[in-house]
Amino acid sequence: MFKKILLATDGSEHSLRSAEHAIKLAIQFNGTVDVVYVVDARTSKSDVLHYVDKYEVKRERQEKIKPVLTLLESSEIDYKVQILHGEPGPSIVDYANKHDFNCVVVGSRGLNNLQTMVLGSVSHKLAKRVKCPVLITK
Amino acid sequence: MRDESYYTTNRRGAKLNLQTIKQEWFGNIRGDVLAGIVVALALIPEAIAFSIIAGVDPMVGLYASFCIAIIIAFVGGRPGMISAATGAMALLMITLIADHGLQYLFAATILTGIIQILFGVFKLASVMKFVPRSVMVGFVNALAILIFTSQLQHFVGEGWVMYALVGLTLAIIYLLPRITKAIPSTLVAIIVVTAIAVFGNIGIRTVGDLGNLTQQLPVFLIPSIPFNLETLIIIFPYSLALAIVGLLESLLTANIVDDMTDTESNKNRESRGQGIANVVTGFFGGMAGCAMIGQSVINVKSGGRGRLSSLVAGLFLMFLIIVLGGIVVQIPMAALAGVMIMVAIGTFDWSSLTNLHRLPRTDAVVMVVTVVTVVVTHDLSKGVLAGVLLSAIFFASKISKVKVTQIVALEGSKKVYKVNGQIFFASVNDLLDKFDFSDSVKEVEIDLSYAHLWDDSAIGALDKIEMKFEQNNIHVTYSGLNEESKHLKKQIGGFSKASGH
Numbered sequence: 134m135f136k137k138i139l140l141a142t143d144g145s146e147h148s149l150r151s152a153e154h155a156i157k158l159a160i161q162f163n164g165t166v167d168v169v170y171v172v173d174a175r176t177s178k179s180d181v182l183h184y185v186d187k188y189e190v191k192r193e194r195q196e197k198i199k200p201v202l203t204l205l206e207s208s209e210i211d212y213k214v215q216i217l218h219g220e221p222g223p224s225i226v227d228y229a230n231k232h233d234f235n236c237v238v239v240g241s242r243g244l245n246n247l248q249t250m251v252l253g254s255v256s257h258k259l260a261k262r263v264k265c266p267v268l269i270t271k
Numbered sequence: 272m273r274d275e276s277y278y279t280t281n282r283r284g285a286k287l288n289l290q291t292i293k294q295e296w297f298g299n300i301r302g303d304v305l306a307g308i309v310v311a312l313a314l315i316p317e318a319i320a321f322s323i324i325a326g327v328d329p330m331v332g333l334y335a336s337f338c339i340a341i342i343i344a345f346v347g348g349r350p351g352m353i354s355a356a357t358g359a360m361a362l363l364m365i366t367l368i369a370d371h372g373l374q375y376l377f378a379a380t381i382l383t384g385i386i387q388i389l390f391g392v393f394k395l396a397s398v399m400k401f402v403p404r405s406v407m408v409g410f411v412n413a414l415a416i417l418i419f420t421s422q423l424q425h426f427v428g429e430g431w432v433m434y435a436l437v438g439l440t441l442a443i444i445y446l447l448p449r450i451t452k453a454i455p456s457t458l459v460a461i462i463v464v465t466a467i468a469v470f471g472n473i474g475i476r477t478v479g480d481l482g483n484l485t486q487q488l489p490v491f492l493i494p495s496i497p498f499n500l501e502t503l504i505i506i507f508p509y510s511l512a513l514a515i516v517g518l519l520e521s522l523l524t525a526n527i528v529d530d531m532t533d534t535e536s537n538k539n540r541e542s543r544g545q546g547i548a549n550v551v552t553g554f555f556g557g558m559a560g561c562a563m564i565g566q567s568v569i570n571v572k573s574g575g576r577g578r579l580s581s582l583v584a585g586l587f588l589m590f591l592i593i594v595l596g597g598i599v600v601q602i603p604m605a606a607l608a609g610v611m612i613m614v615a616i617g618t619f620d621w622s623s624l625t626n627l628h629r630l631p632r633t634d635a636v637v638m639v640v641t642v643v644t645v646v647v648t649h650d651l652s653k654g655v656l657a658g659v660l661l662s663a664i665f666f667a668s669k670i671s672k673v674k675v676t677q678i679v680a681l682e683g684s685k686k687v688y689k690v691n692g693q694i695f696f697a698s699v700n701d702l703l704d705k706f707d708f709s710d711s712v713k714e715v716e717i718d719l720s721y722a723h724l725w726d727d728s729a730i731g732a733l734d735k736i737e738m739k740f741e742q743n744n745i746h747v748t749y750s751g752l753n754e755e756s757k758h759l760k761k762q763i764g765g766f767s768k769a770s771g772h
Contacts, residue, residue: 174568177531179622181523182408185400190530218533220572 136164139234141225141255143170144197147240151270152201155238156208158268164235165211169228170198171221191216222258229263238268295350299576306575307583310353310566312458314340314588315599317566317614318356319478320607324421325361325558326368327376328482329599332356333592334489335380335557340585342548348540349525350578351532353566354548358418358614359516359651360559367509375506377494380559382503382510384549387518391543399522399538405634406658407523408623409641411564413654415619416646422608422615425476432473433605440464440609455569457610464606465598478607479600486596488589489555512652514546517561519655521545524562531571565617633665671698673722675705685714695725699732708739715740720751730763 140155142148152168159166172180172194184190194216195202205212217224229237239256256269314336322332336355343354368376390396426433443460468475478484496502525536541562549559570580592599627635637658645654673692680687694702717736724730737747752760 172530174531174572178527178564178568179620181527181530182411182620183404183622185404187526187530218531 135159135162135236137233137235138164138166139225139229139232139237140166140168140201141171141221141237141239141259142168142198142201143221143240144199144201145240147242147270149200149204151238151240151268152204154268154270156205156210158236158238159210160208165213166205167232167234168198168201168205168212168214169217169225170194170214171217171219171224173218173220177218221255225255225259226262229259229265234265236266236268237263238270241269241271295578297577297579299574300579302574303577303579304583306570306573307580308587309455309573310570310575310580310584311587311591313455313566313569314353314355314584315591316457316461316602316607316610317358317563318588319599319602320611320614321356321358321361322558323478323481323604323607324358324418325364325376327364327373327558329478329484330482331373331376331556331558332361333484333588334555335552335560337585337589337592338489338552338555338557339548339560340581340588342551343544344578344582344585346540346544346547347578347581348537348542348544349528349562350536351567351571351576351580352521352524352528352536352541352562353570353575353581353584354521354545354560354562355566356558356560357517357520357563358421358611358618359414359520360513360561362414362417362421362649363509363512363516363651364558365649367506371505374494374496375502376558377492377553377556378496378502379506379509379513379553380557381494381550381553382506383513383517383559384546384551384553386510386514387546387549388543389546390514390518391539391541391546394539396518396522396538396542399519402519402655402659403634403637403662405630405637406641406655406662407519408620409638409645409658410519410651410655411523411618411620412623412638413642413645414651415615416642417649417651418611418618419615420646422611425604425608429475432475436464436467436475436603436605437609437612439467440606441612444609444613457613460609461602461606464609465602468603468605469601473603476604477600478602478604481604484592484596484600486593488593489557491554492556493554512650513559515655516651517545517549517559518542520564521562524564524567527564528567528571531568532576565614633662633669637662637665667697671695671701673698673702673705675702677707679712680716681714684712685716686710686712687716687718689718689720690722692721693723693725694729694732696728699728702732703735706736706739708736708743708745710743710745712745714746714748716748716750718751719749719753719756722756723753724756724759726759727763730760733760 135158138155138159140152142152155166158164180190180193184193202214217228237259239259241256260267260269318332318336319329322329339354347354364376367379440460443463444456447456447459521541522538525538525541529536545561552560623638640661641654641658644657645651670693673690673694676689678687678689688706692698740747
């Protein structure tokens with residue numbers, strides 16, 4: 134039933150907990166996990182400014198979501214990583230709806246409260262607009 | 272057979288090229304046209320405000336933005352990037368305009384373009400890598416601070432109305448996107464504040480008080496300046512600074528757009544394109560410009576990806592000025608100051624403040640020195656120069672630590688010095704102090720297995736060491752030279768010793 138799972142992550146503590154749930158689901162249904170990490174304009178700007186070249190930028194981003202990847206690595210399930218560019222909410226919605234996922238797993242909270250207040254929460258946008266079931270983890 | 276295969280690859284190459292051109296121009300028509308319109312709306316207040324910073328009529332910035340945006344659409348190397356009149360460039364022109372006038376600015380703009388074209392032709396975009404990250408961070412932070420402080424003059428002698436209107440402008444800019452993102456919030460802020468000022472009959476300074484606005488297309492003109500060496504001496508330092516700062520910001524912006532869109536771009540073509548755009552702008556009564564981080568981000572976020580968006584932005588900008596010029600002069604300075612404060616806040620790299628204590632100490636110092644130099648001199652290029660020089664000095668001092676260990680061999684009659692590190696002009700002084708020349712040994716071996724000789728100072732230092740030992744009748748031999756060092760030593764070794772006698 135949940136064969137193809139999309140895990141949205143930002144490398145935070147909260148997203149680590151959603152990763153645990155995604156893994157549990159994948160194990161139970163013998164499924165695969167696609168990890169997406171979205172780079173928004175602000176992050177793009179500061180990453181390019183602070184790191185020497187695009188290879189270092191790429192490495193730093195892998196480093197950011199490393200806790201999630203280590204967790205997936207140790208679980209021995211099949212997983213892929215996709216880095217998207219744009220605003221987190223719409224980008225994930227778009228990606229999820231284009232690739233026939235059975236389930237999207239996302240944390241209820243992201244990096245900080247201020248952003249949630251100004252931009253609205255990503256999990257809320259996903260719950261509204263993604264066509265498959267969305268699991269919002271606490 | 273051979274001819275035929277050559278023919279097909281050539282044809283495929285040409286076809287591919289045509290496809291790329293088609294893709295770059297018409298691959299995203301809807302997104303590009305919409306984004307171009309949004310960018311044009313956001314450009315107007317900035318072009319006017321940057322003109323006022325430079326001390327010229329708003330038309331100079333508007334003509335520049337119009338010309339640069341259109342030319343770059345055709346000759347730029349990074350589709351989806353927006354170039355126009357910018358704060359970084361405006362800040363560099365202030366004294367040129369104040370001391371010599373507008374005609375010299377046009378001439379300097381043309382020369383800036385020529386320098387940038389040469390940069391592109393000689394593929395010098397890679398020189399950018401010699402500008403360390405901490406200098407770039409210092410550059411954007413200093414730029415933000417200067418844009419902010421340039422607005423403070425508009426508050427002098429103004430009452431609470433000014434503060435209230437600036438506050439209102441900022442509130443609309445930051446709060447409106449929570450309700451709708453369809454219209455640029457800066458535009459709404461300007462319309463609302465202008466409406467309040469016009470209908471409320473508030474006697475507040477407007478754009479019209481600071482300069483003229485002509486509702487016509489720019490015309491070709493040759494700057495009316497004496498064409499002699501004296502003129503060149505006046506404008507060249509400005510042009511060089513403008514060229515460097517323009518390329519620095521343009522290539523940084525190109526990298527950001529590359530990352531945001533996950534695509535590649537041609538940096539040398541962009542350098543040439545910036546140059547061509549500035550040359551044309553100078554002939555059409557505009558001021559030098561470059562790529563804009565803020566506007567490019569707005570463009571990409573609004574769906575702009577291709578060359579069309581920059582063209583639409585330029586055309587629509589001019590259309591608006593011709594149609595709405597009469598209203599534009601009524602925009603209160605309070606609204607523009609609010610927009611500029613927003614630009615300053617957006618330009619500043621806030622993460623560099625929170626990360627400052629985590630950076631290596633020397634990187635933090637370089638960043639702060641870059642910022643302070645710019646704020647004191649009001650010249651971004653001087654800040655970059657100071658930052659690059661300081662980084663070079665730090666690098667040299669880090670790398671110039673040479674370790675020398677002594678080993679006594681052959682029952683005290685021979686001594687081996689193991690040299691570990693980079694031997695070059697900055698490290699040779701330390702090196703000499705580490706040898707004991709008045710030793711009682713007969714023979715000295717200098718082991719250079721873990722050393723690298725870089726320049727003639729290194730060779731000179733070795734010759735000096737050899738000479739000093741020989742004055743005490745101690746024979747010197749070398750071992751473990753790597754190929755490069757051996758070659759260098761053979762090439763210039765012995766010269767300095769010979770001349771010393």
